[in-house]
Amino acid sequence: MRRWSPWLVSALVLGYLFLYGPMLSLVVYSFNASRLVTVWGGFSTKWYGILAQNEKLLDAALLSLKIAAASATGAMILGTLCAISLIRFGRFRGRLLFMAMATAPLVMPEVITGLSLLLLFVSLQQLIGWPDGRSAVTIAIAHITFATAYVSVVVQARLSQMDSSLEEAALDLGARPLKVFMTVTLPLIAPSLIAGWLLAFTLSLDDLVVASFVSGPGSSTLPMVVFSSVRLGLSPEINALATILLGTVAICAIFAGRLLAKRDRK
Numbered sequence: 001m002r003r004w005s006p007w008l009v010s011a012l013v014l015g016y017l018f019l020y021g022p023m024l025s026l027v028v029y030s031f032n033a034s035r036l037v038t039v040w041g042g043f044s045t046k047w048y049g050i051l052a053q054n055e056k057l058l059d060a061a062l063l064s065l066k067i068a069a070a071s072a073t074g075a076m077i078l079g080t081l082c083a084i085s086l087i088r089f090g091r092f093r094g095r096l097l098f099m100a101m102a103t104a105p106l107v108m109p110e111v112i113t114g115l116s117l118l119l120l121f122v123s124l125q126q127l128i129g130w131p132d133g134r135s136a137v138t139i140a141i142a143h144i145t146f147a148t149a150y151v152s153v154v155v156q157a158r159l160s161q162m163d164s165s166l167e168e169a170a171l172d173l174g175a176r177p178l179k180v181f182m183t184v185t186l187p188l189i190a191p192s193l194i195a196g197w198l199l200a201f202t203l204s205l206d207d208l209v210v211a212s213f214v215s216g217p218g219s220s221t222l223p224m225v226v227f228s229s230v231r232l233g234l235s236p237e238i239n240a241l242a243t244i245l246l247g248t249v250a251i252c253a254i255f256a257g258r259l260l261a262k263r264d265r266k
Contacts, residue, residue: 023246030239037234047236048244054237057225061241064205064222067136071143072201078144079151079196080189086152087159103153105146114213117142121214134216142214143204150203151196158192 030048034041051057082102086095105113121131121138131138166188170180186193208223215224226238 026239027243027246030236030243032236032239035236037236037239047240051237051240051244057222057237057241060220060222060225063136063219067140067143067221068201068204071140071147071204072197074140074144075147075151075200076193076197078148079200080155080193082148082152083155083159087156103149105149106153108146110146110207110209113146114142114210117145117210118213134214134219136215136219138214138216139211139219139221140204142210143200143207146210147200147203150199154196154199155189155192158189162188 029037029040031043031045032040033044033046086099086102117138118134121134124130125132162185167180167184170184171177175183206223207221208227211221211224215221220228226241229235229238
């Protein structure tokens, strides 16, 4: 059995402190009684009560969750279709251009993406009258645009490793292509679809730059509200909100880990 050296343990501890130390301090100061976030004034949970009465933050959080769910679902559908086209249809005319366009958002600066989408929406409004201004719809469309690339990469990795003989056997037995996709392909790539959906959801929930370009009055997402409040001075309410988000993510991760462990034991 390999023994852990002091240098390895020290590097591991320093690495964890570097990654999670700021998060830990944020959680601790969310229970700070003082309005100054860097001065400890005693233990208190009053900022959670104040947060519950802050309609601006709560409305922004709810809007962000709605946009993230819609954009993740749209990106999962489009990304899956894109991955199937690139993996299952072999070499077709324009494949390289299609692949380059599908993966361009992965390396495109967010400022360029946001500006180009803003110009697109303005041009469409002038030509056909839609969209009527910037709103949550334009934010969702923008998030679908760049999240599709991430979902496509995740699903492509799964499709490239999947045994295509299973689909061929189903076709030989008389199943139609749609039936094969629904009963054979889809269950096999389901883990990658879930992973892609969660990745797109996280990207949408975390986005600030692109949303700032394509949002309008009354459609401010949570990162936009937090960023605007931080510029005027950090409030302990933000610490309380971040602690709730961290706790939710931690609970989901623990729950998922237990489900995976239970499945492995079976």
